[in-house]
Amino acid sequence: MNLEKKLRIPYGVADYIKLRQKSEYYQDKTHYLPLIEQAGDFLFLIRPRRFGKSLLQSVMECYYDINRRDQFDELFSGTWIHANSTDEKHQYMVLRFDFSQVSGSHLEALQQSFSDHIRLATDEFCYSYEQRLDPIFINGLRQEQQPDNKLSFINRHLKRLGYALYLFIDEYDNFANTLLATEGRDAYQQLTHGRGFLRDFFAELKGATGATGGALSRLFITGVSPVTLDDVTSGFNIGLNISLDPSLNGLLGFNEAELTELFAAFGQNYAEHKPLMQQWYNHYRFSEEVKETITNSNMALYYLQALYRNGTPPKELIDTNIRIDYGKLRHLIQLDRKLNGSFEQLNQIINQGGITSAIKTSFPAELLANPDNFVSLLYYFGLLTHSTETDRGNPVLTIPNQTVRQLMYGYIREAIDDVGLFRPDLFKLGEKLRDFAWDGEWQAFFDHLSEQLKAHAGMRDYLNGEKMVQGFLLAYLNLNPWFYALSEQELGSGFVDLYLTPFYAKYPEMKHAWLIELKYLSKSDDTPKKRTELIADAKEQLQKYRHDQRVLERAGHAEIHSLILLWVGWELVHTEAV
Numbered sequence: 245m246n247l248e249k250k251l252r253i254p255y256g257v258a259d260y261i262k263l264r265q266k267s268e269y270y271q272d273k274t275h276y277l278p279l280i281e282q283a284g285d286f287l288f289l290i291r292p293r294r295f296g297k298s299l300l301q302s303v304m305e306c307y308y309d310i311n312r313r314d315q316f317d318e319l320f321s322g323t324w325i326h327a328n329s330t331d332e333k334h335q336y337m338v339l340r341f342d343f344s345q346v347s348g349s350h351l352e353a354l355q356q357s358f359s360d361h362i363r364l365a366t367d368e369f370c371y372s373y374e375q376r377l378d379p380i381f382i383n384g385l386r387q388e389q390q391p392d393n394k395l396s397f398i399n400r401h402l403k404r405l406g407y408a409l410y411l412f413i414d415e416y417d418n419f420a421n422t423l424l425a426t427e428g429r430d431a432y433q434q435l436t437h438g439r440g441f442l443r444d445f446f447a448e449l450k451g452a453t454g455a456t457g458g459a460l461s462r463l464f465i466t467g468v469s470p471v472t473l474d475d476v477t478s479g480f481n482i483g484l485n486i487s488l489d490p491s492l493n494g495l496l497g498f499n500e501a502e503l504t505e506l507f508a509a510f511g512q513n514y515a516e517h518k519p520l521m522q523q524w525y526n527h528y529r530f531s532e533e534v535k536e537t538i539t540n541s542n543m544a545l546y547y548l549q550a551l552y553r554n555g556t557p558p559k560e561l562i563d564t565n566i567r568i569d570y571g572k573l574r575h576l577i578q579l580d581r582k583l584n585g586s587f588e589q590l591n592q593i594i595n596q597g598g599i600t601s602a603i604k605t606s607f608p609a610e611l612l613a614n615p616d617n618f619v620s621l622l623y624y625f626g627l628l629t630h631s632t633e634t635d636r637g638n639p640v641l642t643i644p645n646q647t648v649r650q651l652m653y654g655y656i657r658e659a660i661d662d663v664g665l666f667r668p669d670l671f672k673l674g675e676k677l678r679d680f681a682w683d684g685e686w687q688a689f690f691d692h693l694s695e696q697l698k699a700h701a702g703m704r705d706y707l708n709g710e711k712m713v714q715g716f717l718l719a720y721l722n723l724n725p726w727f728y729a730l731s732e733q734e735l736g737s738g739f740v741d742l743y744l745t746p747f748y749a750k751y752p753e754m755k756h757a758w759l760i761e762l763k764y765l766s767k768s769d770d771t772p773k774k775r776t777e778l779i780a781d782a783k784e785q786l787q788k789y790r791h792d793q794r795v796l797e798r799a800g801h802a803e804i805h806s807l808i809l810l811w812v813g814w815e816l817v818h819t820e821a822v
Contacts, residue, residue, distance in 0.1 A: 251509055253552060255545040256565075258298035260306050264319050269509055271502050271541075273300070274325035276495050277307060281330060286453045286463040286483030289495075290470060291530070292626025294542035294566050296496045297466040301340065301412045304464065308336045308410050311372060336410035336461065337376070337402065339369050344415040347422075351431050354419055355441045362391035362445075366398070381405065391441070392448035399452040402459035409459040411449075416465050417472035424609060425572045432609055436475040446476040453482060469624045474606045485605050487624075490531035497528060497538035506544070510552050517557070520749045521547060524561050527644040529630040540626075542566060543647065557749075562647050568625055570658040576612055576621070577659050583706070586618045587659055591715040593619075594652050595731055598628065598642035600635040627652060646728070653722040656715065666703040668696040674723060681726040681744075684756045686807060687819065693720065694816040704814035710764035713811050714741060717762070726751055727758075740789045745798040757799040760807045761786050767813040775810060775818065782808040783822050 254268035263270055280287065291297055306312055306319050313334040320326040325333075346361050348354035370382045381401055388394045402409055420442060424432040435442050452460040463483060467473070470485065486492055498506060500514075503521070507514035514521075525543035529536070543563060550558035577587040593599050604620040611617050619641065622628045627648055628641040643649050660666045673696075676689040697703060707713050714731065721729040727744045741762040746754035761782040765774055786806040789795060795804065810818035 253545055253549045255549050260302035272323045274323045277325055278330055279491055283486050284484040288465045288483050288485045290467055290487040290624050291496050296541045298414050301414050305338050305340055309338045310334050337373055337407045338410045340412040341365050342414045344418040346419040351434055359391055362394055366394050392444045395448050399458040399460050403457055408461040410462040413465045417467040420472040425575055443476045450477055450482050469621055470606050471609050474608045488531050490533040493530045493534045497541050498544055499536055524646045532630045532639040570655055573655055578663055583663055589615055595711050595715045598640055600638050600640050602639055653719045656719040666700045677724040681724055690819055697814055707814040713764055714762055746802050748800055755802055757802040757804050759786055759789050763810045765812045770812045786822055
């Protein structure tokens with residue numbers, strides 16, 4: 245990497261040519277190109293949002309484009325592939341579609357936008373290769389009106405001119421996912437089944453991959469889930485899904501060595517920021533067979549950009565661009581304005597910090613409510629990732645980091661609000677949380693939360709067990725930015741139900757830490773004797789936890805407080821500091 249020029253941090257940059265021309269930092273991933281070539285001709289890669297999929301396609305486009313032979317040194321000098329190029333370097337005409345540019349408020353508008361995008365991309369293709377294409381090809385392609393017919397024409401006639409085609413499709417499922425979330429299952433079915441225009445397009449693409457003597461030689465598709473491809477190809481039969489390939493775990497994102505190099509390039513010491521970055525941005529594994537963890541590249545560059553400009557980490561550690569809109573999950577966790585089993589499963593995952601489940605490589609939208617499929621979708625969205633543990637031979641998925649944990653708590657709150665179950669005054673709740681965190685005034689927060697529950701009768705039916713109550717509390721305790729609200733499962737079994745530990749990295753002056761033991765009785769089991777027994781048990785447990793090394797290490801200089809919360813059904817009937 246040539247560091248003589250003043251480097252720029254490539255936050256949000258997805259155009260490889262601009263990145264090189266403007267001296268943006270490039271973390272060399274070109275050693276993966278031979279692995280991708282060897283994996284197969286027609287490939288499909290899923291990664292979460294903002295992980296660098298578009299930049300990867302741009303790099304590949306530049307490397308394989310026959311028109312960029314004279315730019316090889318300019319674009320790839322200093323990279324691994326420059327000294328280790330493959331036989332397929334600059335051997336293809338490349339055509340790239342970016343379906344994130346397709347938009348519309350209804351199906352007809354989407355179809356028009358899709359047609360326009362394909363037309364513009366194929367017109368640009370003709371312009372780029374004008375010196376290599378004859379007028380018959382160019383005029384014939386422009387006369388074709390339907391996207392699938394344009395694709396068919398290119399595949400049939402380009403080979404006649406002696407050229408092979410490398411087709412890239414970026415964010416293949418973008419507008420389909422949006423349609424599913426906003427317009428519902430029926431509109432999505434019209435798009436992806438029968439004679440839906442997206443299904444017709446992929447049917448033509450499927451035919452092109454198997455056509456004898458066709459020009460389409462390589463295909464590389466990226467997206468955020470396998471759902472749409474399963475639907476438009478009747479079972480994911482268009483190519484090889486390489487998303488779980490252990491050799492490609494580090495294809496996107498940064499490992500620790502790459503982060504160290506990245507920070508050093510801008511005069512920063514990664515080791516000083518490693519604990520905070522690991523807690524908030526790290527711990528992605530894209531195969532159960534690997535140990536190495538990956539940091540989201542967008543998150544890392546967001547952090548570094550603030551550090552480089554201001555000398556301090558970003559004030560808000562969660563980049564707004566990384567958020568998955570709750571609307572993309574709404575149709576999964578509610579039905580007819582009622583929360584369904586997927587909501588309960590999401591709540592359970594948050595409480596436990598993960599779940600035991602294998603990853604499905606393909607499933608249709610109509611089966612998203614299936615528990616295994618829902619968990620797999622959370623994995624593909626980046627809300628779960630592989631841990632290094634197994635449970636009776638089955639892989640264990642875990643919430644990767646604090647950023648994702650905060651997002652998931654937000655989804656719980658939004659879902660509860662969306663169906664009208666619980667709509668507290670979040671401003672007042674935030675004020676009570678501030679006093680709780682900074683002044684140790686805990687009673688007002690729980691009193692206010694209890695009063696709000698009394699005013700929202702619909703929420704009471706959902707607080708029907710200790711884990712549901714715990715998940716509810718965590719969702720609203722995590723509104724605060726001042727301390728981490730950790731559950732027993734996050735800290736290890738045999739531990740306190742909730743531990744509120746100061747966020748010293750941002751607020752070193754914090755003075756309070758909280759151990760909270762939660763006890764629950766159903767209304768049918770409620771007796772004065774059982775209440776007394778549970779309170780006594782809680783006091784005994786809290787006394788033991790106060791001296792636990794995990795508590796002392798995280799509390800630092802803060803005073804450690806102990807609280808008992810006793811719930812009977814949905815009612816908080818007893819609070820006590822001990």
